[in-house]
Amino acid sequence: MTINEILSHKLESRIAAVKAADLRSIQLKKEIPQIEEIDASLRSVSIKIMDAALGDRSTLNERLEAIKKENDTLLLKRASLLEQHGYSADYDSPQFECTLCSDSGYIGLYFCECVKKRFNKERYTGSGLGSALYDKTFDNFSLKYYSGKSESDLSHRENMTLIYNQCKRYAQRFTPSGDSILMIGGTGLGKTHLSSAVAQEVLSNGYFVLYDSAQSIFDGYEAVRFGKDNRENIKKYENCDLLIIDDLGAECMTQYTVAVFSSLLNWRIANSKPTIISTNFTPQQIKKSYGERVYSRLMGEFLIMRFTGQDIRLLKLSGKN
Numbered sequence: 533m534t535i536n537e538i539l540s541h542k543l544e545s546r547i548a549a550v551k552a553a554d555l556r557s558i559q560l561k562k563e564i565p566q567i568e569e570i571d572a573s574l575r576s577v578s579i580k581i582m583d584a585a586l587g588d589r590s591t592l593n594e595r596l597e598a599i600k601k602e603n604d605t606l607l608l609k610r611a612s613l614l615e616q617h618g619y620s621a622d623y624d625s626p627q628f629e630c631t632l633c634s635d636s637g638y639i640g641l642y643f644c645e646c647v648k649k650r651f652n653k654e655r656y657t658g659s660g661l662g663s664a665l666y667d668k669t670f671d672n673f674s675l676k677y678y679s680g681k682s683e684s685d686l687s688h689r690e691n692m693t694l695i696y697n698q699c700k701r702y703a704q705r706f707t708p709s710g711d712s713i714l715m716i717g718g719t720g721l722g723k724t725h726l727s728s729a730v731a732q733e734v735l736s737n738g739y740f741v742l743y744d745s746a747q748s749i750f751d752g753y754e755a756v757r758f759g760k761d762n763r764e765n766i767k768k769y770e771n772c773d774l775l776i777i778d779d780l781g782a783e784c785m786t787q788y789t790v791a792v793f794s795s796l797l798n799w800r801i802a803n804s805k806p807t808i809i810s811t812n813f814t815p816q817q818i819k820k821s822y823g824e825r826v827y828s829r830l831m832g833e834f835l836i837m838r839f840t841g842q843d844i845r846l847l848k849l850s851g852k853n
């Protein structure tokens with residue numbers, strides 16, 4: 533949904549709310565005839581306010597104060613009359629979805645929060661970041677699960693702290709022609725958490741991000757190949773500002789999926805479009821499965837992040853935290 537579609541949707545709901553309120557107002561006046569009188573007096577009050585501005589300026593405040601009092605009295609009378617008949621005081625006021633902007637979509641010249649929220653939600657839904665990934669942010673990524681020594685000189689925690697900081701910097705300074713990242717490491721080491729944290733941060737900065745599993749991406753290409761889907765639906769993988777391919781190597785691998793991956797990768801590299809790939813495969817497994825060329829492109833063009841530690845999901849289950 534574009535901003536314009538969201539605004540026109542807002543306008544429709546505003547019109548519907550006003551219409552529904554009008555109907556309730558007509559019904560009220562039939563049922564409680566005094567309401568009609570009070571409303572007529574309220575209308576005359578607004579005319580009095582306009583007249584007051586034309587009169588003697590030195591007594592303007594006093595006169596406005598008196599009119600305001602009259603107005604408040606009428607409103608109170610109206611409210612108690614409604615309550616006596618079992619209605620809420622705002623029974624025939626329009627019930628807007630957003631009370632901040634009365635469903636106009638604007639606060640002054642700016643978009644209301646409700647429009648911005650809706651727009652962001654649309655982008656999230658379209659990004660492939662499901663609700664399971666929503667809560668995986670930089671703020672709740674915990675380094676406490678990483679302990680012990682890694683194969684390098686760094687401890688697991690030192691290594692993961694470096695990776696965490698690198699990812700955060702990457703997301704904050706993202707540009708649509710920036711670096712690509714290859715996240716390597718076993719299951720449960722936080723690759724999905726950090727890649728979705730990057731996705732959310734980059735999305736919130738207004739970029740077009742797509743997050744999808746390798747399997748689902750290749751399924752998309754397969755569907756187009758067999759005429760089950762429109763080519764436009766896979767173009768997004770080529771054109772998005774940031775493509776995040778989750779769990780490469782877990783897909784059902786065929787010559788076709790290897791060819792698709794290779795050409796998608798080449799296309800994005802040739803057009804300087806960043807890609808983040810996470811995989812449980814070791815570099816050697818990547819070479820063996822996707823071939824020498826893919827392997828050397830990944831090793832040569834991607835920033836390699838080696839996730840280390842113990843499977844966090846198992847640690848959480850065993851309660852060792």
Ligand SMILES: [Zn+2]
Binds near residue numbers: 630631632645
């Ligand atoms: Zn609003």
